[in-house]
Amino acid sequence: MARIKPQALLIQSKRKKGPTRISATTILSCNLIVLLLVLSLIATYRHWLQRAREQTGSGLSTSEHVKDVVDSNKYDLPGFAVLNTSKGYITIELFKDASPETVDKFLDLCQKGYFKGMPFHHVIKNYVILGGHSPGTESIEDWTSKVKLHSQLTTSPKHEAFMLGTTKVKEDSKAFELFITTAPVPVLNDKLFVFGRVIRGEDVVQEIEEVDTDEHYRPKSPVGIIDVTLKQET
Structure with a gap:
């Protein structure tokens, strides 16, 4: 059996233990996906928040509008x-x-x-x-x-x-x-x-x-x- 030289063994060991390199394209793609998910969540949250405010305010605005009309008509009458x-x-x-x-x-x-x-x-x-x-x-x-x-x-x-x-x-x-x-x-x-x-x-x-x-x-x-x-x- 042929004997492997020490220098060759050292090179072979370094190749096995070294980390696998990830390409820059892969890293960029992952970052973009994460960013899109975050932006989508933010947009969804803002949409539902605005909708809830409009539903809550619609009832108040109607009553306030009627009250304003009554009051304005009342005070617009000659005294x-x-x-x-x-x-x-x-x-x-x-x-x-x-x-x-x-x-x-x-x-x-x-x-x-x-x-x-x-x-x-x-x-x-x-x-x-x-x-x-x-x-x-x-x-x-x-x-x-x-x-x-x-x-x-x-x-x-x-x-x-x-x-x-x-x-x-x-x-x-x-x-x-x-x-x-x-x-x-x-x-x-x-x-x-x-x-x-x-x-x-x-x-x-x-x-x-x-x-x-x-x-x-x-x-x-x-x-x-x-x-x-x-x-x-x-």
């Missing part, structure tokens, strides 16, 4: 009305929160010109001035029968002097009368809707109150509303 009367101007603050339905009807009628030329058909000193296109004499007589009692009753803040209101009528009625109190009128709690108060022009109200009237409290000379101007602010 003041200026009555241009034959005696001067009367500025009214409208109770949008306390009497929304009555205020809405009043504003709608203002825009339709309902109050243009409306007369004050009854004037009762130290009580009320009442305007409308169709005077109700029966209701006036009923009111005046209680004039002497009003000083003996407890006064509600909404029925103080210089308050604006309308009479309670049937829902199908197209009539809309206006009254302005010139004294506390607690006896009319069951007859009137108060939906505003005079903040400027009290002297004009008092001047109308002083006009001469007949025995039925009807002014002897015409006095009434020329026009109404709506304002957001005074």
